[in-house]
Amino acid sequence: MLRGExxxxxxxxxxxxxxxxxxxxxxxxxxxxxxxxxxxxxxxxSGVVIEAEGPREVxxxxxxxxxxxxxxxxxxxxxxxxEDILSGYASFNIRESAFLREDNxxxxxxxxxCSNCEHELFDKDNRRYLYPFINCTDCGPRxxxxxxxxxxxxxxxxxxxxxxxxxxxxxxxPDDRRYHAQPVSCRSCxxxxxxxxxxxxxxxxxxxxxxxxxxxxxxxxxxxxxxxGFHLACNALNNDAVTTLRxxxxxxxxxxxxxxxxxxIASRYCYINNEEKGLLESAGRPIVLLKKKPGCPLPxxxxxxxxxxxxxxxxxxxxxxLLESVExxxxxxxxxxxxxxxxxSEPIYYRDDEAVDGLKGIADYF
Numbered sequence: 001m002l003r004g005e006x007x008x009x010x011x012x013x014x015x016x017x018x019x020x021x022x023x024x025x026x027x028x029x030x031x032x033x034x035x036x037x038x039x040x041x042x043x044x045x046s047g048v049v050i051e052a053e054g055p056r057e058v059x060x061x062x063x064x065x066x067x068x069x070x071x072x073x074x075x076x077x078x079x080x081x082x083e084d085i086l087s088g089y090a091s092f093n094i095r096e097s098a099f100l101r102e103d104n105x106x107x108x109x110x111x112x113x114c115s116n117c118e119h120e121l122f123d124k125d126n127r128r129y130l131y132p133f134i135n136c137t138d139c140g141p142r143x144x145x146x147x148x149x150x151x152x153x154x155x156x157x158x159x160x161x162x163x164x165x166x167x168x169x170x171x172x173x174p175d176d177r178r179y180h181a182q183p184v185s186c187r188s189c190x191x192x193x194x195x196x197x198x199x200x201x202x203x204x205x206x207x208x209x210x211x212x213x214x215x216x217x218x219x220x221x222x223x224x225x226x227x228x229g230f231h232l233a234c235n236a237l238n239n240d241a242v243t244t245l246r247x248x249x250x251x252x253x254x255x256x257x258x259x260x261x262x263x264x265i266a267s268r269y270c271y272i273n274n275e276e277k278g279l280l281e282s283a284g285r286p287i288v289l290l291k292k293k294p295g296c297p298l299p300x301x302x303x304x305x306x307x308x309x310x311x312x313x314x315x316x317x318x319x320x321x322l323l324e325s326v327e328x329x330x331x332x333x334x335x336x337x338x339x340x341x342x343x344x345s346e347p348i349y350y351r352d353d354e355a356v357d358g359l360k361g362i363a364d365y366f
Contacts, residue, residue, distance in 0.1 A: 009056045010039070010086050013063065016047040017077035019070075020151035021108040023137030024048055025094050026179040027071050032092040033174070035062050039087075042095035043150040046106050047078075053089050073111055073138065073283070094180065097150035107143050107151070110227040112285040112315035114139035116177060121317050122324075127166065132209070132318040133191050137181040139283075144228045144350075145183060153182040164189035193318075196366040200356040203365075209321050215365060216322070216333045221245050223341050223363035226316055229350040230341025232363060233259075233322075235333045239299040242337060246301060248362040250344055255303035257287050257310040259338045261323040266311050269296050269335070285315035302337065312338070 015024075020043055028041040028050055037059065039052040050066070052059055067079060113121070117134045120126040128134045135141065148155040163171060167186055170178040178184045185191065195203045195211065205211055212222055219241040221234045232249065234241040236258055246252070260266045263277050270290035272280070279288045287310045292298075296309075303309055314320045323332055341355055342348045343362075349355035356366055 007055050007057075008053065008086060009059060010051065010053045010084050011059050011063065012082045012084055013050040013052070013066070014044075014047060014080045015050070015066075015076060015078065016106065018073070018075035018106045018108050019048045020046070020106075020149075021142045021146075021182065022073035023071045023179075023181070024074050026137060026174065027069075027074075028066060029092060029094050029174055029179075031062065031065055031069075037062055038089035038092050040089070040093050040095045043097035043152070046149060051087070051089070052092075053086060071138070073108060075106070077106070097152050107146055107149075109143050109284070110141050110315075111139045111283045112313075113317050113320065117317070118320065121320065128186055130209075130321060131187055131190075132193055132316075132321055133183075133185055134317050135181065135183050135185075136177045137179065138177070140181075140183050141227050151182065156182055158183050158185065158190075161185055161190050196356065198360065198364050198366075200360075200366065209318075210330055212365070213322060213330060213332050216336065217331055219244075220364040221248070221362065223355055223359050223366045224318070224322075224338075225352070225355070225366075226319070229348040230355045230359070231338045232341050232359070233339075234337045236298055236302060236335035236337045237333070239301065242299050242301045245337060245339070245362075249339070251339070253304050255306055255308075255310060256337045256339045257312060258298075258302065259312050259314060259319060259323070259336045260334065261320075262313060265334060266290065266313075269293060269298055270309055270311065280311070280313050285313055287312045298335065 025041050032052060035058055037052050037054040041048060041050045052062060070076060117136055117139055120128050121134050123129060145156040145158060153159055167184050167189055170176045171184050173179055193208045195208045197203055216222060216235050219235060219238045221232060224231050224233050232245060234245050263272055263280055266272060270292055272290060276288050276290060279286055289308045290311050291308055314323055340348045341359060343358055349358050
């Protein structure tokens with residue numbers, strides 16, 4: 001190793017793993033700034049590179065924190081450190097990303113809405129109140145919006161949405177939770193909900209969420225776009241709706257998955273231990289098999305001759321809005337059937353036109 005001048009050294013750190021799209025660069029930036037370290041951090045290929053200068057003891061502490069206190073969504077695979085001569089950096093900054101073709105590329109998975117975004121979603125004083133595409137560096141779409149690497153907005157499906165002044169201010173503020181959050185958006189500049197009838201014709205109404213809630217309660221089957229594709233949803237407490245969905249999808253006995261607002265609702269129908277509760281509430285929002293309670297009021301058609309139910313919690317803001325009414329005391333469905341949006345033997349649809357074409361005759365609305 002080459003030593004720096006006196007007690008000052010320069011470390012070059014190359015990190016691979018799931019370190020893009022998880023708030024890793026902003027985390028490193030804030031940490032370096034708080035410790036008085038100079039240099040830079042940037043995406044390089046599928047990893048992150050850090051060049052840091054400062055007193056050796058401070059840098060050693062800095063690197064230990066980078067390893068041990070990384071964002072919860074980060075998964076570090078390799079952490080390679082070398083020492084070089086000082087460059088004389090005056091400050092610490094985030095550099096523009098550079099792309100390298102590599103064999104091993106790690107992309108962050110999509111992640112369920114975090115507690116901070118959920119709080120903002122239902123905060124009437126927040127500018128993203130009830131905005132169905134709220135996200136930050138700790139949650140939201142990742143894998144499903146990537147078109148190329150490195151993971152920057154220009155290489156995602158959000159590239160066509162130019163940030164408004166407020167979103168841009170958050171994006172460029174190192175102290176903000178949305179600093180360099182690539183999908184950041186709001187009602188002024190981001191995606192909007194659309195509602196289509198069963199022929200694919202747009203229905204122009206103001207309160208799409210309220211309309212869909214009402215139709216679900218009444219027994220309609222709705223095709224809902226989530227992260228990675230479409231689901232077919234219906235009111236799980238409506239036996240006629242469940243029977244109709246099973247008939248239309250030609251799905252004789254295979255169990256349907258369910259979605260509920262929280263584990264409190266789930267416990268009304270199933271037994272839940274601490275391990276199962278932890279799985280349900282984890283960032284991946286998996287479907288967890290839970291044993292039904294005696295006298296469970298859900299229709300047998302959901303999981304014929306099966307003592308278990310497959311239950312998951314909402315993972316997008318849209319799901320939360322459908323399951324929790326906050327305006328006009330409108331009723332919302334307590335339990336939704338959420339089955340894959342496809343026909344038997346076909347992959348799940350993720351393009352709008354494919355879903356409308358493939359699910360005609362199954363979904364009442366899209």
